[in-house]
Amino acid sequence: MNNNSDPTEYDIRQEGSGWTVYNTKTGKPVRLNDAAQVGLSREVATEILRMLREFQPGRDVSQEG
Template sequence: MNDNEHAVYAIAPELGGWTVYDTKTLEPALVKSVRQVGLGREAAHAMADALNGMERTAPGSSLARPDGPA
């Protein structure tokens, strides 16, 4: 991902709940080292909205880094 791009999050139904995922990598979102899978629909929407808001405010801020969780 180059410096001008930012993550965009969406949700998808999966067995056992909903997953929040990065639309570029198709990987589940990580929040404090926890994959955002198996969520209720409303919780998944809220998490995706929060992560997308972080990205609009400060691109790259929602991404997990080796030196600390997102």
Template sequence: MCNRRFIVRKARKGWGVYCAHTGEPARVNGREQTGLSREAATELASSLKILAYIQAELDGRRAGNPHTLH
């Protein structure tokens, strides 16, 4: 994941989810997330933001003690 900021915008064919920092399409399992319905793109962007936040929180906890997860 590029960072915690993802944007939804209209693409040539449907809607896409893009990394706000790079402007590149977000990738899930190696596939670019373009050509989606607006609703699917919006939901995916929200999910990616949540996952990025959780990952950042877990990374922060690992820095203190890599052998525990609270």
């Protein structure tokens, strides 16, 4: 991850009938390819979370705007 992030910066939560991958510092959904990661199956949300924790994504822009 970038210098200001750690593996616990991201998590998943159930919202309505789906799951959201979110930034634990801001509470906002993670955006990948400009798409908010909301309304996902638990399996997909868990896989995205695993990848975020394993790889080093670019700057988190969910805190902007």
